[in-house]
Amino acid sequence: xxxxxxxxxxxxxxxxxxxxxxxxxxxxxxxxxxxxxxxxxxxxxxxxxxxxxxxxxxxxxxxxxxxxxxxxxxxxxxxxxxxxxxxxxxxxxxxxxxxxxxxxxxxxxxxxxxxxxxxxxxxxxxxxxxxxxxxxxxxxxxxxxxxxxxxxxxxxxxxxxxxxxxxxxxxxxxxxxxxxxxxxxxxxxxxxxxxxxxxxxxxxxxxxxxxxxxxxxxxxxxxxxxxxxxxxxxxxxxxxxxxxxxxxxxxxxxxxxxxxxxxxxxxxxxxxxxxxxxxxxxxxxxxxxxxxxxxxxxxxxxxxxxxxxxxxxxxxxxxxxxxxxxxxxxxxxxxxxxxxxxxxxxxxxxxxxxxxxxxxxxxxxxxxxxxxxxxxxxxxxxxxxxxxxxxxxxxxxxxxxxxxxxxxxxxxxxxxxxxxxxxxxxxxxxxxxxxxxxxxxxxxxxxxxxxxxxxxxxxxxxxxxxxxxxxxxxxxxxxxxxxxxxxxxxxxxxxxxxxxxxxxxxxxxxxxxxxxxxxxxxxxxxxxxxxxxxxxxxxxxxxxxxxxxxxxxxxxxxxxxxxxxxxxxxxxxxxxxxxxxxxxxxxxxxxxxxxxxxxxxxxxxxxxxxxxxxxxxxxxxxxxxxxxxxxxxxxxxxxxxxxxxxxxxxxxxxxxxxxxxxxxxxxxxxxxxxxxxxxxxxxxxxx
Numbered sequence: 001x002x003x004x005x006x007x008x009x010x011x012x013x014x015x016x017x018x019x020x021x022x023x024x025x026x027x028x029x030x031x032x033x034x035x036x037x038x039x040x041x042x043x044x045x046x047x048x049x050x051x052x053x054x055x056x057x058x059x060x061x062x063x064x065x066x067x068x069x070x071x072x073x074x075x076x077x078x079x080x081x082x083x084x085x086x087x088x089x090x091x092x093x094x095x096x097x098x099x100x101x102x103x104x105x106x107x108x109x110x111x112x113x114x115x116x117x118x119x120x121x122x123x124x125x126x127x128x129x130x131x132x133x134x135x136x137x138x139x140x141x142x143x144x145x146x147x148x149x150x151x152x153x154x155x156x157x158x159x160x161x162x163x164x165x166x167x168x169x170x171x172x173x174x175x176x177x178x179x180x181x182x183x184x185x186x187x188x189x190x191x192x193x194x195x196x197x198x199x200x201x202x203x204x205x206x207x208x209x210x211x212x213x214x215x216x217x218x219x220x221x222x223x224x225x226x227x228x229x230x231x232x233x234x235x236x237x238x239x240x241x242x243x244x245x246x247x248x249x250x251x252x253x254x255x256x257x258x259x260x261x262x263x264x265x266x267x268x269x270x271x272x273x274x275x276x277x278x279x280x281x282x283x284x285x286x287x288x289x290x291x292x293x294x295x296x297x298x299x300x301x302x303x304x305x306x307x308x309x310x311x312x313x314x315x316x317x318x319x320x321x322x323x324x325x326x327x328x329x330x331x332x333x334x335x336x337x338x339x340x341x342x343x344x345x346x347x348x349x350x351x352x353x354x355x356x357x358x359x360x361x362x363x364x365x366x367x368x369x370x371x372x373x374x375x376x377x378x379x380x381x382x383x384x385x386x387x388x389x390x391x392x393x394x395x396x397x398x399x400x401x402x403x404x405x406x407x408x409x410x411x412x413x414x415x416x417x418x419x420x421x422x423x424x425x426x427x428x429x430x431x432x433x434x435x436x437x438x439x440x441x442x443x444x445x446x447x448x449x450x451x452x453x454x455x456x457x458x459x460x461x462x463x464x465x466x467x468x469x470x471x472x473x474x475x476x477x478x479x480x481x482x483x484x485x486x487x488x489x490x491x492x493x494x495x496x497x498x499x500x501x502x503x504x505x506x507x508x509x510x511x512x513x514x515x516x517x518x519x520x521x522x523x524x525x526x527x528x529x530x531x532x533x534x535x536x537x538x539x540x541x542x543x544x545x546x547x548x549x550x551x552x553x554x555x556x557x558x559x560x561x562x563x564x565x566x567x568x569x570x571x572x573x574x575x576x577x578x579x580x581x582x583x584x585x586x587x588x589x590x591x592x593x594x595x596x597x598x599x600x601x602x603x604x605x606x607x608x609x610x611x612x613x614x615x616x617x618x619x620x621x622x623x624x625x626x627x628x629x630x631x632x633x634x635x636x637x638x639x640x641x642x643x644x645x646x647x648x649x650x651x652x653x654x655x656x657x658x659x660x661x662x663x664x665x666x667x668x669x670x671x672x673x674x675x676x677x678x679x680x681x682x683x684x685x686x687x
Contacts, residue, residue, distance in 0.1 A: 079540055080453060082540070083453045083540050083541050083542065084453055084454065086541060087450075087452065087453065087541050087542060090442055090450070091452040091454075091455075093441070094318075094441065094450075094452070095452075097317050097318050097320070097441070098317075098318070100317050101313060101314060101317040101318065104309075104313055104317065105306070105309060105310060105313065108282060108306070108309055109279070109282045109283075109306055110279060111279075111282075112278045112279045112280070112281040112282050113281075113282055113305070113309070114184065114281050114282065114284070114286070114305045115181070115184060115286055115305050115308050115309065115347060115348070116148070116181055116184045116185045118309070118347065118348050119144075119145070119148070119181055119347045119348070120145060122141060122346075122347070122348070122349070122350045123141040123142060123144065123145035124145075125350070126141045126350050127140065127141055127142035127145075128140055128141075128142065129141055129350070129352065130352045131143075131144045131346050131352065131353070132144065132174045132177070132343070132346060132352075132353055132354075132355055133174075133352060133353070133354045133355065133371060134172070134173065134174050134354070134355040134356065134357070135357075137174055138174070139174050139175075139178070141346075141350075144177075144178050144181075146270070147175060147178040147182065147265070148178050148181040148182035148185065149182065149185070149270045149271075149273075150182070150265045150268045150270060151178065151179055151181075151182025151183060151185075151265070152182045152183065152185035152186055152271075152273055153268055153269065153270050153271040153273075154261075154264060154265060154268045155182070155183060155186060155188065155213075156186055156271065156273070158213075158237075160183070160186055160188050160212065160213070161186070161187070161188075162186060162187025162188065163187060163188075163189070163285075164188050164189070164212045165188070165189045165190070165191055165209045165210055165211050165212060165288070166183055166188055166189070166190055166191070166211060166212060166213045166214070166215060167190075167191045167193050167205070167206045167209060167211035167213070167214045167215070168180060168190050168191065168192055168193060168214075168215050168334075169193040169195060169202075169214060169215070169216045169217065169220050169223070169224065170195065170215065170216065170217035170219075170220065170241065171195050171217055171219055171220065171357060171358075172332060172333050172338075172355055172356065172357045172358075173217065173243070173355075173357070174355065175241065176333045176339075177333065177339070177343045177346075177347065179215060179241075180192070180287060181347070184286055184305075185273055186273070187284065189209075189285045189286065189287065189288060190286075190287055190288070191205070191206070191209035191211055191287070191288040191290075191300060192287055192288065192289050192290070192333070192334040192335075192339055193205050193206065193290070193334060194290055194298065194332075194334050194335075194619070195220060195332070195334060196619035196620065196621075197298070197619060198223060198616060198617060198618070198619070199226075199616060199617045200297075200569075200617065201297060201298060201565065201617070201618070201619075202223065202227065203227055203233075204297045204298065205290055205297075205298050205300070206233070206236075208297075208298075208299075208300050208509055208510060209288050209300050209509055210509075211236060212236070212237075213236060213237045213238070213239060214233070214236055214237070214238045214239070215238075215239045215240075215241060215261065216238060216239070216240055216241070216255070216258075217240075217241055217242075218240055218241065218242035218243070221240065221253075221255045221258075224238065224255065225255060237259070238255060238257065238258040238259070239258065239259045239261040239264075240254055240255055240258040240259065240260060240261060241261045241262055242254070242260070242262055243262070281305065282304075282305050282306045282309075283304050283305065283306050284304060284305055285302055285303075285304055286303050286304055286305045286307075286308055287303040287308070287339075287340075288300035288301065288302065288303070288509055289301050289303055289334070289335070289336055289339070289340070289432050289433075290334070291431070291432045291433060291560065297562070297565050298562075299433075299508045299509075299510060299513050300508055300509035300510070301432045301433035301506075301507075301508055302433070302506040302507055302508060302509065303340065303432075303506070304506055306504075307504070307506060308340055308344065309348065311336065311340050311341055311344070311430075312340055312341055312344025312345065312347070312348050312349075313344070313348055313349075314437070314439070315341055315404060315426065315428060315439070316344075316345065316348070316349050318426075318439050318441055319402060319404055319424075319426040319439070319441060321345065321349070321351070321375060321402070322351070323349050323350040323351055324351070324374075325345070325351045325352075325374045325375045326351065326352045326353075326354060326371060326372055326373045326374050326375070327342065327345045327346075327351050327352070327353045327354065327373065327374075327375045327376070327377070328354045328356075328364075328367060328368050328371065328373040328375070328376040328377065328400075329342035329343065329353050329354060329355055329356070329376075329377050330355075330356040330358075330359040330360070330364065330367075330376075330377070330382070331359070331377055331379065331382075333355075335432075336432040337377060337379060337405060337406065338377070341377070341428075342377050343355075345375075351375075354367065354371045354373060359382060359385075361382075361385040361386050361388070361389050362389060364376075364386055365394060365395045365396075365397070365398055365420070366394070368398040368399075368400055369394070369397050369398050369399075372399055373398070373399065373400060374399055374400060374401050374402070375400065375401070375402045375403070375404070376400055376402075376403045377403070377404060377405045378403050378404070378405035378407075378408065379405050379406060379407050379558045380405075380406070380407025380408050380409055380558060380590050380591075381407070381557055381558035381590060381591070382405075382558070383407075383408050383409075383412060383416050384409075384412060384589075384590050386416070386420070387412055387415065387416060387419065391419070395419070395420055396420060396421040398420075398421075400422060400423075401423050401424060402422075402423070402424045402425075402426060403422050403424075403425055403426070404425070404426030404427070404428060405426075405427070405428065406427060406428050406429060406430075406448075407555075407558065407590070408425065408427055409446075409590055410445060410446030410545075413425070413445045413446055414445055424443060425440070425443055426439065426440065426441060427439070427440040427447065427448055427449070428440075428448075428449070429448035429449050429544070429546070431532055433505070433506070433507065433508065433517070434494060434505070434517075434530050434532055435460060435494040435495075435496060435504060435505050435530050436460075436461050436492050436493060436494035436530060436532040436534075437449075437461070437494070438450070438451070438461060438544055440543075444543055446545055447543040447544060447545060448536070448544050448545065448546050449543075449544050450541070450542045450543045450544060451538075451542050451544070452542055453540075453541070453542045456542070460494045460495035460496075460497065461492065461493075461494050461495075461544075462483060462492075462493050462494075462495070462522075462529070463483065463484040463488075463490040463491065463492055463493075463536060463537070463538055463544075464481045464482065464483065464484065464490050464491045464493055464522070465481070465482040465483070465484050465488065465490050466490055466491045466535075466550075471491065471535075471550035473491065473519075479521070480521070480522065480523055480524070481519075481522045481523060484537070484538065486537075486538050486539055486540045487537060487538075487539065487540075488537060489535050489536065489537040489547050490535065490536070490537070491531070491532070491533075491534070491535060491550065492532040492534045492535070492536045492544075493519060493522070493529040493530060493531055493532060494529060494530045494532065495527065495528070495529050495530075496518070496528040496529060496530055505517075505518070505530050517530060517531050518530060518531065519531050533549060533550050533553065534546060534547075534548075534549060534550070535547040535548045535549070535550055554582070554583030554591065554592040554594070555583075555591040555592065556583065556591045556592060556593055556594060556621050556622075557591065557620070557621035558591075558621075559619075559621040559622070561583070561594055561621065561622050562622075563580070563581040563582060563643075565618075565622070566581040566594065566596065566618065566622055566623075566624065567579050567580060567581045567596075569613070569614065569617045569618060570596055570598065570610070570614070570624075573609070573610055573613040573614075574598065574600075574605055574606075574610060578598075578599040578632075578633050579596060579597070579598050579599070580596070580597050580633060580643050580646065581594060581595070581596045581597075581624060582594075582595055582597075582643045582644075582646055582647045583595070583647065584626065584647055584650045584651060585650070586680055586685075586687060587680070587681055587682070587683055588683030589683070589687050593624075593625040593626065593687075594622065594623065594624035594625055594626075595624055595625065595626040595627070595628065595646075595647070595650070595651060596624040596626070596627045596628070597627075597628045597630055597633055597646050598627060598628070598629055598630065599630055599631070599632060599633055600629050600630070601631045601632075603629060603659070605629065607627070607661055607668075607669045607670070608668065608669075610627075610669065611663075611667055611668045611669050615667050623663060624663065625662065625663050626651045626660055626661065626662060626663070626672070627660070627661040627669055628646075628651070628656070628658050628659070628660050628661075629658055629659040629660075629661075630658055631658075633646070634646075651672060651677070651680075653672055653674070653677050654677075659671060660672045662676055
């Protein structure tokens with residue numbers, strides 16, 4: 001290529017760049033003009049409404065005072081007035097829906113409604129409608145109600161009483177919600193055990209709930225068998241549920257000593273159980289749902305009947321869902337999202353809920369189309385998997401009007417909506433056990449929810465200033481916490497008020513663990529707030545945006561990973577002095593991947609043996625993706641391990657001299673190769 005041609009190409013490139021910059025500036029100017037025009041229009045409407053109001057007043061003094069107040073507010077706090085005007089229609093819509101939700105909860109609370117009683121009402125009014133649907137099987141509301149009644153009658157005959165607990169270890173199936181609904185008719189609490197747990201974590205989950213019995217799906221019998229062989233569950237009766245089409249399969253044979261629950265229910269007579277309408281019933285315990293929290297082994301979060309009503313009805317009312325909706329729920333039923341918010345649409349609202357045993361990115365849109373779904377649930381990881389699939393025109397052949405869930409990241413939000421043609425996204429924020437609840441009902445990209453600018457002191461959610469490096473709260477001269485200003489990242493907390501369903505905190509089965517989640521004397525002596533453990537920031541319009549987790553927990557594969565549990569497993573395996581686990585960022589991948597730093601100056605760790613132990617002890621999402629071998633781990637002056645420094649160093653084999661191992665697809669840790677490192681950095685590692 002000649003020098004003149006090169007110069008011409010450079011000039012063309014510069015001209016293109018100038019055009020892009022000019023176009024960008026024009027767009028910014030146009031957006032600013034549109035914003036100003038919208039603000040002027042809304043201010044004009046507000047002033048006109050004020051004048052109309054004043055014209056009906058018998059005294060002009062009222063009009064003068066009103067206009068004077070508006071002018072004073074504009075001069076004193078123009079940002080507040082701007083936000084108030086820009087969000088008035090949004091807030092009016094939210095207030096209407098929030099009032100409808102609270103009226104519903106108040107009536108159910110005062111009427112002493114349990115979840116089982118709500119379901120009975122729906123089933124008797126919609127007996128022939130499909131309640132739960134999965135693959136080619138379905139349960140009508142009448143059939144589901146009959147199954148719950150048989151469950152209640154059978155276990156009443158077995159001697160279970162109100163306040164007892166039964167552990168439910170089962171993969172997703174139509175009967176799953178019916179089992180715990182039936183037990184709840186007796187006042188029996190069901191512990192929804194994570195079906196991925198193994199070994200000590202599984203045993204701990206059963207024991208911390210003080211389970212009087214275990215109901216296990218035949219697909220998970222081998223998991224329980226290993227615990228029984230160690231004589232750790234010898235005294236706990238086991239009831240095995242096997243689908244008819246699996247009875248002849250050898251691996252689904254009845255566990256020695258277990259009761260065949262499916263056969264027992266076939267001949268069970270339904271007993272009429274007295275239904276109490278005492279106001280206390282609505283606040284009685286219903287479920288234990290496990291959450292890793294910030295430290296240690298899984299914690300059993302207490303879900304009362306009223307808490308279930310709030311969590312499920314909250315999304316129903318705030319997102320304007322309908323009993324005519326068909327809801328696609330591919331999430332596991334042992335979690336809050338799938339097992340409460342999802343199935344609650346059928347139990348409380350009379351919608352049809354489509355279940356799937358295991359999420360499939362390839363079949364997601366096919367399922368939605370085949371079952372004519374109008375609403376679908378998601379978690380952030382699920383959305384990323386869907387985006388990673390090859391594009392086909394069939395992906396927009398669906399009737400979805402709404403997808404709702406939590407964890408849809410701002411980086412992929414717009415791309416996800418455009419590619420799959422989703423009219424509305426309902427992003428929900430909230431912990432299983434927490435009261436820091438938010439919801440985005442306006443399609444605001446990236447927001448986890450909002451609080452009206454005039455309601456920041458009324459709604460129980462607050463953002464507190466803290467040290468972003470340590471998570472330690474910053475306090476004023478009086479020892480009280482400080483609220484963050486818009487744009488400042490801080491710790492999200494929720495004020496605890498046991499009298500209200502939206503702000504109550506019922507804690508865990510372990511009372512000691514409950515106290516660790518509470519902050520006391522935050523703004524005044526005696527007040528109590530729930531610590532979400534999440535860093536967020538709020539903009540001037542009242543929208544909240546998730547930033548990061550604090551403490552020792554990180555999210556991977558849509559699950560919270562408690563580092564202390566992983567550290568304990570590794571330490572017990574290798575018997576070394578120090579081991580720390582933390583999360584590290586991987587480009588183009590949501591969440592943080594686990595990485596373990598092990599002190600081993602002599603390089604004696606048997607990586608093959610460690611691989612076997614971790615596979616047998618931890619669920620897939622909790623196994624570290626990387627292992628780093630160190631001579632020593634840096635500490636602070638007070639002998640605390642510097643996890644943050646290790647996390648920042650990550651797995652960069654170009655700068656680190658320590659051996660770094662990578663978890664391969666066969667489950668074995670091997671030295672991280674240059675090709676694997678480049679694949680991770682470029683987003684081609686298949687994560």
